[in-house]
Amino acid sequence: MKLLQVQDLAVHFHTRNGIVEAVNGVSFDVEAGKTFAIIGESGSGKSVACYSMLGLVPMPPGRIESGKVLFQEQDLLGLSERALRKVRGKGISIIFQDPMTSLNPYLKIGDQLTEPLRQHFGMDKKTAWQKGTEILEEVGIQNAAARMNAWPFEFSGGMRQRVVIAMALVTEPEIIIADEPTTALDVTVQAQILRLLKELQQRRNIGVIFISHDLSVVSDIADEIAVMQNGKFVEQGDREAIFRNPQHDYTKMLLAAVPATQKKSDIVDAAPLVSLSNLVVEFPGGKGQEKIRAVDNVTLEIKPQEILGLVGESGSGKSTLGRAVLRLLTPTSGQVVFEEQDISEYSRSQMKPLRRRMQMIFQDPYSSLNPRMTVYDTLAEPLLLHKICNRKTLDAEVFALMDSVGLSRESVLRYPHEFSGGQRQRIAIGRAISTKPSFIVADEPVSALDVTIQSQILDLLLDLVNRFDLTMLFISHDLGVVRYLSDRIVVMKDGILVESGSVEAVFEHPTEDYTRALLDAIPGKRLFLDDAAESMEEGTIT
Amino acid sequence: MWRFIGFRFLQAIPVILAVITVTFFLVRAAPGGPFDQEKAVSDQVRAALEARYQLDLPMHEQYFSYLEDLFRGDMGPSFYYPGRTVNDLIFQGLPITAELGFYALVIALVIGCLAGVLAALKPNTAQDYVPMSVAMIGICMPSFLLGPLLVLIFGIWLDLLPVSGWGNSAGDKILPSITLGAMTAAYIARLSRSGMLEVLNQDYMRTARAKGLPEYVVVIKHALRGGLLPVVSYLGPAFAALLSGSFVVETVFQIPGLGRFYIQAAFNRDYTMILGTTVFLSTLIVFFNLLSDIVAAWLNPRLRYQFRK
Numbered sequence: 001m002k003l004l005q006v007q008d009l010a011v012h013f014h015t016r017n018g019i020v021e022a023v024n025g026v027s028f029d030v031e032a033g034k035t036f037a038i039i040g041e042s043g044s045g046k047s048v049a050c051y052s053m054l055g056l057v058p059m060p061p062g063r064i065e066s067g068k069v070l071f072q073e074q075d076l077l078g079l080s081e082r083a084l085r086k087v088r089g090k091g092i093s094i095i096f097q098d099p100m101t102s103l104n105p106y107l108k109i110g111d112q113l114t115e116p117l118r119q120h121f122g123m124d125k126k127t128a129w130q131k132g133t134e135i136l137e138e139v140g141i142q143n144a145a146a147r148m149n150a151w152p153f154e155f156s157g158g159m160r161q162r163v164v165i166a167m168a169l170v171t172e173p174e175i176i177i178a179d180e181p182t183t184a185l186d187v188t189v190q191a192q193i194l195r196l197l198k199e200l201q202q203r204r205n206i207g208v209i210f211i212s213h214d215l216s217v218v219s220d221i222a223d224e225i226a227v228m229q230n231g232k233f234v235e236q237g238d239r240e241a242i243f244r245n246p247q248h249d250y251t252k253m254l255l256a257a258v259p260a261t262q263k264k265s266d267i268v269d270a271a272p273l274v275s276l277s278n279l280v281v282e283f284p285g286g287k288g289q290e291k292i293r294a295v296d297n298v299t300l301e302i303k304p305q306e307i308l309g310l311v312g313e314s315g316s317g318k319s320t321l322g323r324a325v326l327r328l329l330t331p332t333s334g335q336v337v338f339e340e341q342d343i344s345e346y347s348r349s350q351m352k353p354l355r356r357r358m359q360m361i362f363q364d365p366y367s368s369l370n371p372r373m374t375v376y377d378t379l380a381e382p383l384l385l386h387k388i389c390n391r392k393t394l395d396a397e398v399f400a401l402m403d404s405v406g407l408s409r410e411s412v413l414r415y416p417h418e419f420s421g422g423q424r425q426r427i428a429i430g431r432a433i434s435t436k437p438s439f440i441v442a443d444e445p446v447s448a449l450d451v452t453i454q455s456q457i458l459d460l461l462l463d464l465v466n467r468f469d470l471t472m473l474f475i476s477h478d479l480g481v482v483r484y485l486s487d488r489i490v491v492m493k494d495g496i497l498v499e500s501g502s503v504e505a506v507f508e509h510p511t512e513d514y515t516r517a518l519l520d521a522i523p524g525k526r527l528f529l530d531d532a533a534e535s536m537e538e539g540t541i542t
Numbered sequence: 543m544w545r546f547i548g549f550r551f552l553q554a555i556p557v558i559l560a561v562i563t564v565t566f567f568l569v570r571a572a573p574g575g576p577f578d579q580e581k582a583v584s585d586q587v588r589a590a591l592e593a594r595y596q597l598d599l600p601m602h603e604q605y606f607s608y609l610e611d612l613f614r615g616d617m618g619p620s621f622y623y624p625g626r627t628v629n630d631l632i633f634q635g636l637p638i639t640a641e642l643g644f645y646a647l648v649i650a651l652v653i654g655c656l657a658g659v660l661a662a663l664k665p666n667t668a669q670d671y672v673p674m675s676v677a678m679i680g681i682c683m684p685s686f687l688l689g690p691l692l693v694l695i696f697g698i699w700l701d702l703l704p705v706s707g708w709g710n711s712a713g714d715k716i717l718p719s720i721t722l723g724a725m726t727a728a729y730i731a732r733l734s735r736s737g738m739l740e741v742l743n744q745d746y747m748r749t750a751r752a753k754g755l756p757e758y759v760v761v762i763k764h765a766l767r768g769g770l771l772p773v774v775s776y777l778g779p780a781f782a783a784l785l786s787g788s789f790v791v792e793t794v795f796q797i798p799g800l801g802r803f804y805i806q807a808a809f810n811r812d813y814t815m816i817l818g819t820t821v822f823l824s825t826l827i828v829f830f831n832l833l834s835d836i837v838a839a840w841l842n843p844r845l846r847y848q849f850r851k
Contacts, residue, residue: 056751088754096752101745106767106843116753151843167753 003174003207004030004092009067009077010231011045011052014060022048024231025066028224030175030207035198037210037218039254040228041450046211049228050177053077054092055084071175090120093168097180099160103152109136109163110148116171132170139166139196157314158189162196169200176201179211188313191521194221213450215254216480219243227251253452271340272301273439273471274325279334281317281324294320296495297334304438307465307472309486309503311479311518317495318475322441325473326358327351338439356386356435363444365424369416375402375427376412382434397434404467405430406460422453426460433464443475458484479518483507491515547836554828561824562612562817566605569816576621576811595621608817617818622810628818635800638708642791642799643784645715646723650780653723654730655773661731662738662769663761673731680728685787689721689794706796718795722787726780730773738769767841775838778831785823 011023023045030036038046051057053069053076069076072091076084093116096102104112113136114128123131129148136144139162152160161181168176178197182190198221201208212218218225219239226236227250235248246252281295294317302308312318324331327343336344343354362368369378379398383389389397399409405426416424425445432440442461446454462485465472476482482489483503490500491512499512510516577583577591592598596607611618617628657673664670696717697705704714741747742765750764751757789801800819807815 054752056748085754085756088752090754094749094752096745096749098745102749104746104750104764104768106841107764108843115750115755119753119755119759153844164749167749 001032002029003032003071004209005068005070006030006049006053007068007070009049009052009069010065011048011057011062012065013062021231022062023052026226026228026231026233028226028233028236030209031223032174032207033202033205034223035201035208035210035218035221037212037222037225038228039212039215039218039225041213041452044228045231046228047179050094050179050209050211054088054094055079055081056088056094086120089116089173090171091173092175092177093171093173095161095164095168095176095178095181097183099157099164099185102164103160105152108148109150109152109155112152113148113163113167113170116167120171132166135166135170136163138200139163139169140192141166157185158193161185161189161193165193165196165200169204172204173206175207175209177209177211180213181210182217183212183214188517188521190217197221215451227254256455270304272337273304273306273339274302274473275335275337276300276325277335277337279321279324279336280332281320281329282332293495295324295331298492298495298497300490300497300500302439302471302473304471305465305469306488307474307486309482309489310473310475310492311477311482311489312492313477313518316492318492319443321492322360322443322473322475326360326441328360356382356388357437358439358441359432359435359437361425361428361432361440361442361445364448365421365428366416366448368428369424371416374413374415375407375419375430378416378427379430379434382431386435388435401430401434404433404464420453421449422457425449425457429457429460429464433468433470436468437470439471439473441473441475444477445474446481447476447478454481455484461485479507491518546839547832550832550835554832557828558821558825562609562821563605565817565820566608567601569811569813570601572811574811576813578811595619612821617821618814620812620815622807622812622815628814631803631815632800632818632822635798635803638797639785639788639792639799639801642708642715642718642722642788642797643781645719646726646784646788647780649719649723650726650730650784651773654727655734655770657727657731658734658773659738659761659766659769661735662742665739670735674735677728677731680724681732683724685721685725685790686794688724689717689791692717692721693794708795708797708799714795718791718797721794722784722791725787726783729780729783730776733772733776734770737772738765741765741769744768771838771841774834774841776834777837778827778834781830781834782827785827 006029007027008025009023009027010021010025013020013022026049028036038049040046048057048062052062052064053071055076064077067077071087076087079087103109110129110132113132114123114125117123117128117131118125133144133148136147141147141159141162152163155163165181181197182193185193194217197208200206210218210222215225222239224236224238225242226233227242227248228234229250235242235246235251242251243255246255277299279295279298280293282291282293284291296317298321300308310318310321320329323329325336325338327336327346331344334344335342338354338358341354343351346354373381376398379401380394383394383397384391398412402409402412407423407426407430411419411423416427419427425448429445445461446457449457458481461472461474464470474482474486486503488501489503489506491498491506491514493514499506499510499515506515507519510519575597576595577588583591589598596604599607608618615629617632620626620628620631623631654677657677661670661673693705696703702713703717704711705717707714708718709715747760747764750760755763785801788799789805791797792799792801793805800823803815804819804823806812807819
């Protein structure tokens with residue numbers, strides 16, 4: 001049964017700098033109990049297409065140029081604001097991307113959860129509260145009755161997303177728009193949330209529009225997929241067709257961007273560049289609470305020119321480990337040896353000459369760059385600080401760095417906000433390699449980026465590692481990414497290294513349940529396996 | 543929460559002690575004394591006067607005996623008004639200044655918040671530009687200019703309102719209250735505008751709209767609390783601004799409040815009166831800062847939660 005029919009929808013933004021054709025003639029149907037996935041990079045118009053149906057795109061500057069959106073025998077685009085409000089949150093509700101920001105921090109969970117009920121059904125507070133508690137239980141929140149009185153910040157990201165899902169479901173809508181509902185979450189949590197969504201959808205026969213930038217995420221759940229680029233659907237069809245037989249180049253590129261196994265290695269069998277023995281890092285807990293042991297008795301070695309992948313969920317202590325290796329924090333006990341010196345007790349001034357030999361690349365290219373410094377200043381600062389070059393050779397050195405990380409020389413005087421996320425991460429990488437380090441800690445360097453950009457940045461890192469003989473500790477929660485470039489993998493849980501070994505060993509024969517759970521959680525895992533099976537079949541034929 | 547309040551109270555003690563000490567020695571270090579008149583006083587009379595008010599004792603003894611008296615709540619006799627104590631004078635002026643300050647604060651809050659919120663709802667339109675331009679003028683214009691200007695317009699040209707006094711004729715409280723509240727209103731307007739703009743751009747506003755809530759619920763229930771938090775934090779400093787502003791306004795409008803006593807005390811070199819009013823007012827300011835911090839913390843569930851632990 002068709003719940004929603006979108007015909008030839010076009011939304012343009014009329015800005016001072018001209019017209020932006022955000023959505024340009026898209027048509028699709030959403031059926032009960034089915035999932036329609038829209039895939040595209042940020043800025044491709046997928047969110048605008050969905051929000052404009054509900055009048056949630058600011059107008060002006062937005063304007064609906066053409067189209068019809070039929071829902072419950074009315075054209076949503078022709079409805080008044082008042083009539084549209086009756087559809088929002090009741091007939092069609094939305095699950096937003098970032099559960100950390102999509103809940104109001106000043107209102108209790110229960111208040112926010114029951115709000116749609118009170119608005120649309122005029123329920124009294126008590127009945128609504130009862131119903132809210134039930135739905136909270138249904139999405140898997142323990143002790144729901146008490147949690148209704150909790151504040152959003154008392155929940156973890158995954159739990160908040162469950163609350164957001166509960167909020168979307170509470171009025172029993174016919175259609176849910178899920179806008180990147182798992183992008184901000186850990187892989188294991190992502191798998192739980194996707195499973196939950198699927199279950200609820202089938203139980204209630206809801207039609208879902210699933211928006212994502214990541215093909216692999218929807219590979220398990222979508223019935224039909226549309227690939228969107230520059231406001232248009234470049235390809236549209238059922239899931240099997242898209243994955244098996246992509247027609248459009250862009251779809252092929254997206255499929256290729258799903259990281260698969262790669263990475264050669266010829267690791268020098270030499271003394272380790274970095275070695276940790278029995279490393280412990282503790283943080284003080286709250287008053288009267290126990291200390292939090294973020295890193296618990298970790299021993300490992302990193303050989304020169306090796307890329308070691310460090311995997312774990314957020315909160316597993318992997319970032320703390322990375323910071324302890326660079327002595328950005330002081331370990332509670334244990335040793336950190338770098339280039340055959342025990343640096344675990346080094347003072348700030350003792351560390352200074354070593355700093356240029358060890359660098360860090362951070363996750364968020366938006367916040368790790370100083371917004372008031374041009375690229376030139378950002379790159380020149382470490383060069384001058386560590387006296388790598390003098391004022392005369394500075395220009396040449398900065399330009400060489402720009403070339404190395406693939407940025408055009410013309411953009412050297414621009415500020416960070418003038419760059420895209422991927423370009424910013426290139427700047428951050430340029431800053432890290434500017435001091436000619438031997439060792440780099442890369443802490444989730446691609447998690448904030450679109451998939452196609454991800455693979456470009458990963459390739460850049462690989463290229464730089466080979467070109468400059470770098471050694472790298474690569475931290476990520478994403479096994480697919482780690483597998484792409486690591487020589488060896490260690491898995492961390494609750495501060496403890498639970499598993500380590502070569503990429504193949506960990507992927508093919510995980511010994512720990514936890515590693516298996518992480519592997520199972522990779523979206524689109526089916527994709528790899530199917531591909532593997534397929535290539536084997538082909539092998540037998542040829 | 544109680545620990546937080548207790549801690550903040552303890553923090554206030556050194557502040558107030560520092561105010562007392564600095565003021566105590568500064569007034570004495572300034573040239574001239576309380577008994578220097580145009581007409582020279584004979585040495586015997588001066589010595590008798592100084593002995594009477596203990597000014598002949600060594601400085602540190604004066605200081606500690608003053609502290610001791612202060613601790614008992616006695617701010618000493620006025621050096622200028624014979625037979626009257628500083629406590630008397632302060633509590634004579636305080637009700638008037640407090641009333642003036644209260645009206646000014648209400649005006650500032652109502653007008654400021656209203657203008658700021660309306661401006662934030664339609665940014666970069668006339669609804670934003672007009673109140674914000676007025677607010678800018680309000681910030682730039684000192685009350686010793688605004689006061690006489692209002693007097694000129696409403697008192698003299700339009701002849702609508704009385705131009706001086708307090709509680710003597712109908713409506714004589716209006717102009718001073720507006721004059722005093724204007725600058726604070728302007729600040730609050732700007733604060734609430736930027737606070738609201740920030741909140742209105744948050745993702746959770748979109749969540750609220752996506753639920754199908756009418757716009758007024760979205761604004762009142764979801765935006766106001768977060769958006770007006772900066773205003774609450776500003777109330778402490780605003781109170782200080784109103785107090786110091788009231789000295790000027792009381793002079794302009796001939797109001798017999800605390801501020802006028804304060805200024806006269808400075809002219810008269812009335813040591814105990816200067817000290818007494820300074821200590822009293824700074825204690826009030828510290829207290830109101832503390833109060834606004836507590837309210838801001840209470841409005842922010844995250845902070846409230848931390849204090850509960």
